[in-house]
Amino acid sequence: MAKSALLKSSIAKKVAMALSGLFLILFLAQHFFINSTSVFSPDTFNSISHFMGNNPLVQFVFQPILIFGVVFHFVMGMVLEIKNNSARPISYAKNNGAANSSWASRNMIVSGLVVLAFLGLHFYDFWVPEMVYKYVEVNPLDETRYFAELTHKFESGIRTAIYCVSFLLLSLHLWHGFNSSFQSVGFNNKYSKSLHTLGYAFAIVVPFGFIFIALFHYFNH
Amino acid sequence: MKLTLKIWRQKNAASEGKIVEYPIDGIEPDMSFLEMLDILNDELIVKGEDTVAFDHDCREGICGMCSLFINGEAHGPDRLVTTCQLHMRKFKDGDTIFIEPFRAKAFPVIKDLVVDRGAFDRIQQSGGFISVNTSGNTIDANTIPIPKHDADRAFDAATCIGCGACVASCKNSSAMLFVSAKVSQFALLPQGKVEATDRVLNMVSQMDAEGFGNCTNTGACEVECPKGISLENIARMNREYLSASLKG
Amino acid sequence: MALDSKIPGGSISDKWTNYKDHINLVNPANKRNLDIIVVGTGLAGGSAAATLAELGYNVKAFCFQDSPRRAHSIAAQGGINAAKNYQGDGDSTFRLFYDTVKGGDYRAREANVHRLAEVSTNIIDQCVAQGVPFAREYGGLLDNRSFGGTLVSRTFYAKGQTGQQLLLGAYSAMNRQIGRGKIKMHNRHEMLDLVIVNGKARGIIARNLVTGEIERHSAHAVVIASGGYGNVFFLSTNAMGSNVTAAWKIHKRGAFFANPCYTQIHPTCIPVSGEHQAKLTLMSESLRNDGRIWVPAKLEDAKAIRDGKLKPTQIAEADRDYYLERRYPAFGNLVPRDIASRAAKERCDAGFGVNKTGEAVYLDFAAAIERYGVDQARLKHLDENDKALVIKLGTEVVANKYGNLFQMYEKIVDENPYSTPMMIYPAVHYTMGGTWVDYNLQTTIPGCFSIGESNFSDHGANRLGASALMQGLADGYFVLPYTIGDYLAPDIKMGTISTDSPEFEQAEKNVKQQIEALMSNGGSKPADYFHKKLGKIMWDKVGMARNAKGLTEAQNEIAAIREEFYKEVKIPGTANSFNPELAKALRIADFLELGELFAKDALHRNESCGGHFREEYQTPEGEAQRDDENFAYVAAWEYKGNPSDAVLHKEELMFENVKLVQRSYK
Numbered sequence A: 001m002a003k004s005a006l007l008k009s010s011i012a013k014k015v016a017m018a019l020s021g022l023f024l025i026l027f028l029a030q031h032f033f034i035n036s037t038s039v040f041s042p043d044t045f046n047s048i049s050h051f052m053g054n055n056p057l058v059q060f061v062f063q064p065i066l067i068f069g070v071v072f073h074f075v076m077g078m079v080l081e082i083k084n085n086s087a088r089p090i091s092y093a094k095n096n097g098a099a100n101s102s103w104a105s106r107n108m109i110v111s112g113l114v115v116l117a118f119l120g121l122h123f124y125d126f127w128v129p130e131m132v133y134k135y136v137e138v139n140p141l142d143e144t145r146y147f148a149e150l151t152h153k154f155e156s157g158i159r160t161a162i163y164c165v166s167f168l169l170l171s172l173h174l175w176h177g178f179n180s181s182f183q184s185v186g187f188n189n190k191y192s193k194s195l196h197t198l199g200y201a202f203a204i205v206v207p208f209g210f211i212f213i214a215l216f217h218y219f220n221h
Numbered sequence B: 001m002k003l004t005l006k007i008w009r010q011k012n013a014a015s016e017g018k019i020v021e022y023p024i025d026g027i028e029p030d031m032s033f034l035e036m037l038d039i040l041n042d043e044l045i046v047k048g049e050d051t052v053a054f055d056h057d058c059r060e061g062i063c064g065m066c067s068l069f070i071n072g073e074a075h076g077p078d079r080l081v082t083t084c085q086l087h088m089r090k091f092k093d094g095d096t097i098f099i100e101p102f103r104a105k106a107f108p109v110i111k112d113l114v115v116d117r118g119a120f121d122r123i124q125q126s127g128g129f130i131s132v133n134t135s136g137n138t139i140d141a142n143t144i145p146i147p148k149h150d151a152d153r154a155f156d157a158a159t160c161i162g163c164g165a166c167v168a169s170c171k172n173s174s175a176m177l178f179v180s181a182k183v184s185q186f187a188l189l190p191q192g193k194v195e196a197t198d199r200v201l202n203m204v205s206q207m208d209a210e211g212f213g214n215c216t217n218t219g220a221c222e223v224e225c226p227k228g229i230s231l232e233n234i235a236r237m238n239r240e241y242l243s244a245s246l247k248g
Numbered sequence C: 001m002a003l004d005s006k007i008p009g010g011s012i013s014d015k016w017t018n019y020k021d022h023i024n025l026v027n028p029a030n031k032r033n034l035d036i037i038v039v040g041t042g043l044a045g046g047s048a049a050a051t052l053a054e055l056g057y058n059v060k061a062f063c064f065q066d067s068p069r070r071a072h073s074i075a076a077q078g079g080i081n082a083a084k085n086y087q088g089d090g091d092s093t094f095r096l097f098y099d100t101v102k103g104g105d106y107r108a109r110e111a112n113v114h115r116l117a118e119v120s121t122n123i124i125d126q127c128v129a130q131g132v133p134f135a136r137e138y139g140g141l142l143d144n145r146s147f148g149g150t151l152v153s154r155t156f157y158a159k160g161q162t163g164q165q166l167l168l169g170a171y172s173a174m175n176r177q178i179g180r181g182k183i184k185m186h187n188r189h190e191m192l193d194l195v196i197v198n199g200k201a202r203g204i205i206a207r208n209l210v211t212g213e214i215e216r217h218s219a220h221a222v223v224i225a226s227g228g229y230g231n232v233f234f235l236s237t238n239a240m241g242s243n244v245t246a247a248w249k250i251h252k253r254g255a256f257f258a259n260p261c262y263t264q265i266h267p268t269c270i271p272v273s274g275e276h277q278a279k280l281t282l283m284s285e286s287l288r289n290d291g292r293i294w295v296p297a298k299l300e301d302a303k304a305i306r307d308g309k310l311k312p313t314q315i316a317e318a319d320r321d322y323y324l325e326r327r328y329p330a331f332g333n334l335v336p337r338d339i340a341s342r343a344a345k346e347r348c349d350a351g352f353g354v355n356k357t358g359e360a361v362y363l364d365f366a367a368a369i370e371r372y373g374v375d376q377a378r379l380k381h382l383d384e385n386d387k388a389l390v391i392k393l394g395t396e397v398v399a400n401k402y403g404n405l406f407q408m409y410e411k412i413v414d415e416n417p418y419s420t421p422m423m424i425y426p427a428v429h430y431t432m433g434g435t436w437v438d439y440n441l442q443t444t445i446p447g448c449f450s451i452g453e454s455n456f457s458d459h460g461a462n463r464l465g466a467s468a469l470m471q472g473l474a475d476g477y478f479v480l481p482y483t484i485g486d487y488l489a490p491d492i493k494m495g496t497i498s499t500d501s502p503e504f505e506q507a508e509k510n511v512k513q514q515i516e517a518l519m520s521n522g523g524s525k526p527a528d529y530f531h532k533k534l535g536k537i538m539w540d541k542v543g544m545a546r547n548a549k550g551l552t553e554a555q556n557e558i559a560a561i562r563e564e565f566y567k568e569v570k571i572p573g574t575a576n577s578f579n580p581e582l583a584k585a586l587r588i589a590d591f592l593e594l595g596e597l598f599a600k601d602a603l604h605r606n607e608s609c610g611g612h613f614r615e616e617y618q619t620p621e622g623e624a625q626r627d628d629e630n631f632a633y634v635a636a637w638e639y640k641g642n643p644s645d646a647v648l649h650k651e652e653l654m655f656e657n658v659k660l661v662q663r664s665y666k
Helices: A003-008 A010-040 A042-054 A056-086 A108-136 A145-153 A157-184 A192-220 B033-047 B118-125 B148-158 B165-169 B176-187 B196-209 B220-224 B232-247 C015-022 C043-055 C093-103 C110-129 C162-179 C245-252 C285-289 C299-306 C323-327 C337-352 C366-379 C387-413 C468-491 C502-519 C527-541 C548-568 C580-604
Strands: B003-009 B018-024 B068-070 B096-101 B109-111 C035-039 C058-062 C183-186 C189-197 C200-208 C214-218 C221-224 C263-269 C292-296 C361-364 C422-431 C448-450 C633-638 C647-652
Touching: A010 A042, A010 A056, A010 A145, A010 A157, A010 A192, A010 B196, A010 B232, A042 A056, A042 A108, A042 A145, A056 A108, A108 A145, A108 A157, A145 A192, A157 A192, A157 B232, B018 B033, B033 C527, B118 B176, B118 B196, B118 C162, B148 B176, B148 C162, B165 B176, B165 B220, B176 B196, B176 B220, B176 B232, B196 B232, C015 C110, C035 C043, C035 C200, C043 C058, C043 C162, C043 C183, C043 C468, C058 C189, C093 C110, C110 C468, C162 C183, C162 C468, C189 C214, C189 C245, C189 C502, C189 C580, C200 C221, C200 C502, C214 C502, C221 C245, C221 C468, C245 C448, C245 C580, C263 C285, C263 C337, C285 C387, C292 C299, C292 C323, C292 C337, C299 C337, C323 C337, C337 C361, C337 C422, C366 C387, C387 C422, C448 C468, C502 C580, C527 C548, C527 C580, C548 C580, C580 C633
Parallel strands: B003 B096, C035 C058, C035 C221, C058 C183, C221 C448
Antiparallel strands: B003 B018, B068 B096, C189 C200, C200 C214, C263 C422, C292 C361, C361 C422, C633 C647
């Protein structure tokens, strides 16, 4: 079999989807860790944020990889969605999907697109100003600005609400995605049960933690 | 019991189909679902109408021929049964029941509720075998001991009846559970390991060529599978495929 | 025409070897110039198609299902016999041969049965090499269990799905050859006639069940592997599509039909529940390893149970009649099928039946659950006096052995067989009769072979459990591939056979005319109406117990239904489209002819043997009374236009290695 077939095969695609997903999960975990410091200690938050924003390795290696990861996960998700939809040209008049699978698993495209839309907002809110601040306007370094920027954004009730809804969807995305990734790479054995518990815990703790942080700042500004 | 049936009628592969409503009365809870359809068909014949075509054969849940999508689920609302083992006691008087064919691009409708599952055969032909001739001149059956645990798991995978409920239930029309059951059966046995690399590569490549969708691990297939084939098999096939690809 | 069984000379154990050493072979380069048609893809047809293709022949295989994997062999549950003697319990080729001849009530051909026993061990080796996941012991070696009519454990199994696993093995071997282009598979095709050119079978006429097209297919030889004809009873354990059509068409073209009245009524099936029922479900005979069969000993208890006033678990041990253990202490619940079935009928006829219809007996696992539970408790050093624990442990063991069967039972009957005894009753299961074949498995038409259940050869008047799978695979993998080569050797220079000959034309025309007549007769009744009517006559008068009066009536009644069928049957839809009702009607038309011959054969056989029980011929204890002096022959019927005009030919059976005695399982 030709090597090219490997890259095109359905299993290769799902493995790629899984690996990019797992990578994003790692990113999410560290992002959550950093944000959570904002609740306890603005100073810690500022210093970590400053490190992340100015460390060349983070900025010029990890950041592009992350962006590539997001774009890849999205593009591959869309490719799979289109292919999967075309695999059933006539849909059922009555389909009781709830009988055999979770809403989250059947609607990854919905939760994924909401999260993507949120990412757009998030980039507009934080990443774009950050890039402009650092690389377009080339402002001087300010190690203490991050906490204020963060809390400023959560002054708006609407923005906070959007934030909460998006993370709710992210929770659903992770509820299925975390464990699905392991299944896709072939991990299914006696440890799977514990791993599933971990996955569900992650899918709840992290997004709801983000929601908590948002609400915390909204009510404390 | 009195029921309203909403059945997909389609003259042949080329024509367009639609849902047609049929009232039916006098159904006993002890009847099987297909016996209920037999009664409907006998009524249609007497009325001079064409019968509802559906696939069925053994009527004891092993041949894999019956393939109805009933009220939104492959093989209907009961678990671990095929359509022919579904009994009317699972329904209530006055119910409306949707009956549709197993739908997938790879399973074109032949007529009404009958679909062509030739894609499954072609996947098996691409590698679902061990290449030994049937001369009988092999080694004695007890020469290679096989751990009971492995033999049992191989058996569990091998109980797949090839009905296509996994494809029908999957929101992506993926055939992964079906293909992985065969790949697993052989991957777990020493006799099958010899050709494991080629087998998984060829079967997956044929599966993709047939136009099935991709697995997104919703798990619907495992729930609806009348033989309870486990998702573990899909994970095993993913592993087998990855290692086979790396070996080249 | 005198029947020549072509049994090779020599002692029984040398016949097959000598035969193979002296037949004509076809060299590999010539095999690719020879075409073989195989009709049916069950264990026999599937294994034959695969093996013939491996040898190099061009195989054209046909099945009416949508895939060869769905042939009804798949439903065989219990297991497959082989004289491996892995258990060291005294088994041998001779003993398997002996048990099979005796089990068949001395109405099988010795030479064929011995060959079957000889190749049985190869089957297991072959199947393991193919990846068939047989049950194993903890040490990794193959496990065995015992079946009815034997005193050794020689049955290999894969839980309750042995037939499925073996068929999928044959199917995978076929797939390998289909992938290579050596087998051309025709799914959803039904053979509707045999074409004979210059006295030899040279092709078939088949209907494409999807398009309705009538097709001509030619070959140098035709193999019929279309299974049995149990569906002549309408209700049977056969699949809905199982039919006699292919076998009957060759009969009408000159193949003799042997012993049609030998039908196996399987003792352990789920009882009929109502009028609407379309099919019966078998519960594997292996259940009799652990289940005890009983009815209440008192008539009033049986009546109370039927009326729903008593539950079986409320009947005290002393008030139960374990009638098989009582009548046959040596074999107990593991007597052969024919005996177990008749004993159940005898009890139910006497008023001891236990379901609404009065036609059911109990198969009880309580004792086995307790026995296994105590074993497990001891093994695990737990308290063997803890009743609940023992039952839980025992249930686990039983579930492990028969789980899928219990689940199937519960789905159908809606009762939990772990806690309340199963109800069972005999049902039509297997037909020992079939097309007559010689030692080469060739019918009386040169070039037309018949293998597996569709022939008559190996099981005599009663088949032992786990022997059908053995015979199907033996014929297909190991016997036919030799014998067909011997036949084909002179044909190597023939080239492809044309389908344009007048013989093909005529056969196609006949088929089209029959279809046309059925489609346009202006009737009003569904085909099933006639099938059910036929089935009722068969069950009532040609079933488990037969007598001259009933059989005579049955012949006339069946002839009358047949006449009515052609006038009154209504087939909706068109002939040139997917039309399951037309396919069904064409099969029923053949059953309506076979049924009459069946009754005629049963009437002529003035003895009881195996599955054929004539009420007039029984011992004082109610056992079958054979008449070896007058009936130790195969009754092979020649078609003469009407079943009632069929001409009897006798193949006398010689028993040189087995002494004929009255079968005793006491």
